[in-house]
Amino acid sequence: MLATYSSFSTGASAALNVWTNTRVLINYMIMAHDQEHNEHPYNDLPSEPALRVKALETILTRKGLIDPSALDKIIDTYQNKIGPRNGAHVVAKAWSDSNFRAALLDDANPLLAKLGYYGRQGEHIVAVENTDEIHNMVVCTLCSCYPWPLLGIPPSWYKSDAYRSRTVREPRKVLSEFGVRLPEYTTVRVWDSTAEIRYLVIPKCPTGIDGMAEEALIKLITRDSMIGCGLVKSL
Amino acid sequence: MINEPAFEMPWHAQLFALTVHLNELGRFEWLEWVESFSITLKSHGLDRELNGGDDYFLAWLETLENLLAKDSSVGALELFKMRKAWEAAHFITPHGAPVILDPPELKT
Structure with a gap:
């Protein structure tokens, strides 16, 4: 009996310990939760690179080396005004006007300047045409040179x-990963963009497409097709 | 057409705009930028494959910091101090309130 009581007592004591420990744990969790709430009233800390950018901007502004309002204008331009629609506009014009197409392939820059699509960094834009015999694709093996005025900011890929190193080495394989399969007789030509020359x-x-309006044509033209890594939408 | 946002993160956009603005003001030539950036990208990609996202803009940021240090526009120490000042400002600013530097007249 004593043994039984003792064992009951030990069991009860163990249960009490578990309960006490559970209470301690619950209290700890409540404290941690409260602490979390106490932290919330303050602004979340931006990421380390975001703080570095902010610091650069502040120093340059205070030294009078930049105009902060110009930054907002640049962001607005690239977020809302410049994008693949510009390139698609040029392609649609080339499809529907043979004189424009010939002039574009000869020297794109005067035509693009007239349309308002000129390079901010002074780069020269070259238009290259895909045919049954030749498929052009564009890469920048050095960094990410890209025809910003025509296509906007380049996609991550x-x-x-992977894209920058493999495109020159195995263009057909890269193209097949984009779903582009070309006949054997089509030559793939890869253009390496530079600071001075960008390609469309x-x-x-x-x-x-005969008789189709420019607006309808623009809807068929994908961004990737103007980099040479995709096809246009079918009618 | 494409509905993807032009920039994945606000700091990518801010950094891009800062660089374009400095180039347009003549602080550096675009060719110089491309050469420096490609060197940074190459060194960052030595031990891993860069995916063209955050890692790409981290290389971009390092390039810009280096160019501005090289022409003495922004030194490493003042940059460090200013980053710490912004960090402190975030810690003391109540949620929802605009974050301003404290003291605002902090000298660089």
């Missing part, structure tokens, strides 16, 4: 090591 691919014109 264009800036990745004029994708192959789909059949049956």
Whole structure:
């Protein structure tokens, strides 16, 4: 009996200990939760690189070396005004006007300047045309040179090591990963962009576009098709 | 057409704009920028494959910091102090209130 009581007592004591420990744990969790709430009233700390950018901007502004309002204008331009629609506009014009197409392939820059699509960094833009015989694709093996005025900011994959290193080495394989499979007789030509020269691919014109308005044509043209890594939408 | 945002993170956009603005003001030539940036990208990609996201803009940021240090526009120490000042400002600013430097007249 004593043994039984003792064992009951030990069991009860153990249960009490578990309860006490559980209470301690619950209290600890409540404290941690409260502490979390106490931290919330203050602004979340931005990431380390975000703080570095902010610091650079503040120093340059205080030294009078930049105009902070100019930064907002640049961001607004690239977020809202410049993008692949500009390139698609040029391609649609080339598809529907043979004189424009010929002039574009000869020297794109005067035409692009007239349309308001000129390079901020003074780069020269070259238009290259895809045909049954030649498929053009564009890369920047050095960094990420890209025809900003025509296509906007490049997508992440264009800036990745994988695309930059593999495109020159195995262009057909890269193209197949984008879903582009070309006949054996089509030559793949890879253009390496630089600080001075950027490229715009004029994708192959789909059949049956006669009489279609520019706006309708623009909807067929994808960003990737103007880098040479995709096809236009079919009618 | 494409509905992707032009920039994945606000600091990517801010950094891009800062660089373009400095180039347009003549602080450095774009060719100089491309050469420096490609060297940084190469060194960052030595031990891993860069995916073109945050890692790409980290290399971009390092390049810009280096160029501005080289022409003495922004020194490493003043940059460090200013980053710490912004960090402190975030810690003392109540949530929802605009974060301003304290003291605002902090000298660089």
